[in-house]
Amino acid sequence: MNTVLEMSKARLTLKGNAGPVEILRGITLAVAAGESLALIGPSGSGKSSLLMLMAGLERASGGSVSAFGQDLTRLDEDGLARFRRGNMGVVFQSFHLIPTMTALENVAVPLEIAGAPDAAQRAREELAAVGLGARGGHYPSQLSGGEQQRVALARASVPRPKLLLADEPTGNLDAANGAAIMDLLFGLRDRHGATLVMVTHAPELAARCDRVLRMADGRLVAA
């Protein structure tokens, strides 16, 4: 098996005003290339934090996290940012589009950061691929929730990442929009052969994945 993501006894403790809070308590898992994995569990069980650890957006307090053979715990903030380029695309529940940029600009940003000369053209094509070819000049505030998430999807997939991480991508959407987004997400993943890790509350979405892992109280438990 070709492993793209590997965690061993990964822990995450955050400092709060009331003292340290243990969020993840020794997670060990491996994700194979091309696999789709769903993380499910109750609120506060640590699903999103685990995804943040995978994306290198959060630093593990203990244990090891590696992606594509790179130990993420050894990289500094900038090293992680560089590593994400081209390797990972992240989709959030609340979209996190840059409000002062148009849809097209939002999609082009990762390419521009990576120094791609044809950023605008590729962004236009990607936006068209998610059905928003005509909305490139609109700002996030002028788009519906479903449209914003489609822009976010296009932005995550445009650098052709090998790993797509999605944190409750339909959590803020109604059923119809949610279904459309999931179709797009799986379509993109199938088309580009990326690995997909997704946090979700919805059992029917989890069921579309190759494997489902359940979390409770910061640990992986039997699904």
Place this chain on the structure above:
Amino acid sequence: MMRGLDWRLALRLALRDLRGGLAGFRILILCLALGVGAIAAVGMLRSAIEGGLSDQGAIILGGDAQMNFTYRFASDPEKAWMAAHARKVSEVVEFRSMAVTADDRTLTQVKAVDDAWPLLGVAGLDQGTVAAALGIQNGLPGALMERVLADRLGLKVGDTFKLGLQSFRLGAILTKEPDSATAGLGFGPRTVVRTADLAQSGLIGPGTLFETDYRLILPPGADLDAMKAEAETAFGDKGMRWSDRRHAAVGVEKFVERLGSFLILVGLAGLAVGGVGVASAVRAFMETRMATIATLKVLGAEGRLVMGIYLVQVGLIAGLGVAIGLALGAAVPVLAGSLIASLLPFPAQFGLYPAPLLQAAFYGLVTGMLFALWPLSQAVRQGAASLYRGAAARVWPRLAHLGAMAGLLGLFVGGAVWFSGSAMLALGTLGGVFAALAVLALAGFGLRVLARWLARRRFVDGRPGVRLALAAIGGPRSEALAVVLSLGLGLSVLAVVGQIDANFRASIARDLPSRAPSFFFIDIQDAELQPFLAGLKANPAVSKVENAPMLRGLMTKINGRKARDVVGDHWVVTGDRGITFADTPPPGTQITAGAWWPKDYTGPAQVSFAATEAAEMHLKLGDKLTLNILGRDIDATITSFRKVDFSGAGMGFVMALDPAAVAGAPHTSIATVYATPEAEAAILRDTSKAYPNVTAISVKEAIARAVEALGTIATATVLAAGAVLVTGVVVLIGGAAAGVRARMQEAAVLKVLGATRLRILASFALRSALTGAAAGLVAILAGGIGGWAVLRLVMDLPYRFEPVSAGLIVLGGMGATLLAGLIFALLPISVRPAQVLRGSE
């Protein structure tokens, strides 16, 4: 792979991000605009005055060059030299005298002129010409008087008055004296007469105190440096002093330069307050951009790109603020130029001076970047996940950014030292500002800790409003530190100025008159002295009369070297000084070293020198001083030091000579009279009637003039401190405005929980008042320390804490924060909770 920062990409992304509008930057722009505007305005005004002085130097001086003599007219060789070198020469005599009418008498500064006056410029009269006004009519010579003097004496044009024994007719009111700026602080308003008409006045006799100025119009292309050198070589040791159009009014120039530098430094304090505003504005702005920064990081942006994006934005915005400030600073003196010019006793040339604008721009940009770097660097360094969570930044800036901040700070201090021209003044003021900032930061931190601690005490149980206020001050995202810093620094500057001003006025108005004499009488001739003293001593209202013979002389050399080369600009050598002589030590003399000369001593000249001044000038017993008295050089050896107290405004001479040293030199006596205030008018009337040539200087009037002059400086300083405070209030308002959203949330939740609007408002008010009081209390501490340091260490005056000024500062601080807090609390408490809570879901 590491790449250098792509500035074009940073600029492109920064411009996109700026599409969100400038709302978050309004306070930053305002802070910088105010600080830069104040500094630019002061600098422009200073340049305008310097420009005026330099452009009209010859008119102010009354000629291309001037040769000045104390106590005497120019000798024949000196006059011959002037005739040989100048195209035109005009002689002006200056002295103080009493202008006397049948009912009244008052001190006046007399300018006696020849027919050539004024050589340059035009004298302003309310009617007629100078020649007609000064001409003889019905046997009475004419005179010009300033309106204030004529009014004081109740004189109209055509009325008569006396100077000494000579009667004059008031020929016209003098509205503008072209060569007045060189006179400095006079002891009375001006009267102008012809010198020839004073022949019978008995005023300009040997030994009386007068100065002569010879104004020269030189041939075109005359080499001023060469002429100055020639004149000084020929006549310098005879007491001649040279000045020329290049620096016509040295005293005014120095005063304007010093006051300008000081006000600019006060302006820098304002900019430091503005800097706190910049930091809070940048922090608040970065908080709104947390999600964007996190997203950029998720998309692979390195810290330096993010830093570049926001540095470009802050730089552009700071540039806008600085530009607005420069426009304000340049416009104010130009628009208000004619008004300001009418208030100034010297010419000012208003226009666009690039140097002060560049200086203000430098300060503004450096301050903006210095204060923006910290919150920028913190935001950039924070991890993406914690940015998404909206956690407050607790990380330290990168080492490289700390280094850049240190560099900017060095640039700022170096710039201040360079521009102000006085390292002591700049470092002292900036040191004070930084110390105050450090104390305020500690106080702000302490207030938060204290509030957190108090919020957990029992006494707040059942008082949710108090608990909420304390929690808001002590909790995360508290505005307390920014408010205490910005408002506190503004109040501190005001407190220091307030303490110094109050103490200074008190020491002049309260302490001095109780020790100072009522009058100085000068120009008492030897023949008049005994009856003059006897008359005063017989008066029961007079408690004490002191008298001493006096000559005036200039110290030209110390041990054979030019005095100025040895002791620089010490006040003793910068002009002629009163010198006395006595056979035996006058009563009360305290010899601190050496010994007074024996009675009837006739050997080589000896001098007794004031101990404090001798120590300042590093003089030793046995040093030889060359004193030029009436054009004659006297070499005197210092044989004793004695204690002289100048602080009581009584009689004090730096130098006392043995009588043989000045035997035969014409001199007059000076007397100080201590009398009850009620008797002063009668003493003035009787003495000036009996001794018309004796001039009385009322100490009260002199003090009133000094207080007036001080008042102008204090007003200018208070205005500058006011600008600091306004910046502080802007920062405060910015903080209050930025907190509106958080307060809305709080108010909404509290309403859900059953709190009334009044209760919520009271809690918000308590929070504001506590923060303002903390800022005020620290300001009082800073004001006390600053005031004490300036008065004790710089001015050598006693310091007493002035509670009224201090109390006003605390009340002002509380009032300002309370007002801002309440105004910005009105919206949060008036919005329906559902509106707020829906919006935040």
